[in-house]
Amino acid sequence: HRGLSSIRSKVKALWVVSFHLLSLTQDLGFSVSVEIISGIESKPHPCPYMAHLEIITDQGYVASCGGFLVSQEFVLTAAYCKGRKITVTLGSHDIKQEESTWQKLEVSEQIVHPNYNFFTNLNDIMLLKSQADPRHGDNLPAHWSTFIPPGRMCRAAGWGRTGVMESVSDTLREVKLRLMDAKACNHYTFYSHKLQICVGNPRKTRSAYKGDSGGPLFCAEVAQGIVSYGRTDAKAPAVFTRISPYVPWINEILKKQ
Incomplete structure (x- = not known):
């Protein structure tokens, strides 16, 4: 584990970091942090279970990720988003404009899938434990589904x-x-x-x-x-x-x- 942390630190030293952005480009031809291209702005607050994650990385940088509530206590996100500290914001539409719907939660536990591979991005899934307000735990999206085929x-x-x-x-x-x-x-x-x-x-x-x-x-x-x-x-x-x-x-x- 200590050896892996050392390798990860060396790789992450190459990151170009700015506020709300952390991206890593590799010779493999992909970027491991992704966003929405040619999309439209969502209607405000249609999905109170959507989560914005502000992350303090192991190197002390500030980064961001997305996620969504799957229960009153847990947010599902990518394992790549693991960090030294994570703050979850629920009920947000414009992340720069605080509203009465906002709820900021400190993550108490980051549960990364045991088979997550940083270099291949396989098993890129993580659960974050916190305590969400009941108003954000209503009407959670269905998520326990069977294999979905191409074409949809x-x-x-x-x-x-x-x-x-x-x-x-x-x-x-x-x-x-x-x-x-x-x-x-x-x-x-x-x-x-x-x-x-x-x-x-x-x-x-x-x-x-x-x-x-x-x-x-x-x-x-x-x-x-x-x-x-x-x-x-x-x-x-x-x-x-x-x-x-x-x-x-x-x-x-x-x-x-």
Whole structure:
């Protein structure tokens, strides 16, 4: 574990960091932090379970991710978003404009999937434990689903950059994306169709890009995926962690609490 931490520290020293943005580009041809490209601004507060994560990294930088409530106590997000300290903001639309709907929560426990691999991004899933206000725990999205096949149109949501050269968006945005066949993600060296979803038509400009890993992918209002990584040039498709294989692991943790 100490050796892995040392390796991670050396890799992360290459990161270009600014407030609300942490991105890592690698020779593998992908960016491990993604955002919404060609999306639209969401209606204010339609999804009170959406979570904005402000992260103090192990190196002391400030970064951000997305996530969503799956119970009164737990937020589901990407393992890549792990840090020294995480603050969850619920009930936010514009992350720069505090409202009465806001609730800020300190994360008491970060539960990373035991098989998460930092370098391949496999098993990129994590649960964050905190105590949410009941008003944010109502109408949680359905998320324990079976394997979803390609061809469906789904919806991703998050905060962050809206283009390669664009500035950070303070408001929650969403974009409709098509689920693709596994072959569309063959250029990603470690892509696994059993554990991940290939998302976004390569003929379209719509995609997920830098700024908010950990945000949800909804298909017919069922949470099916978690934003994981995409290409450095923002071209579709991007890779999302498939939630369905991790249902036993998630349920085991929820039952223990």
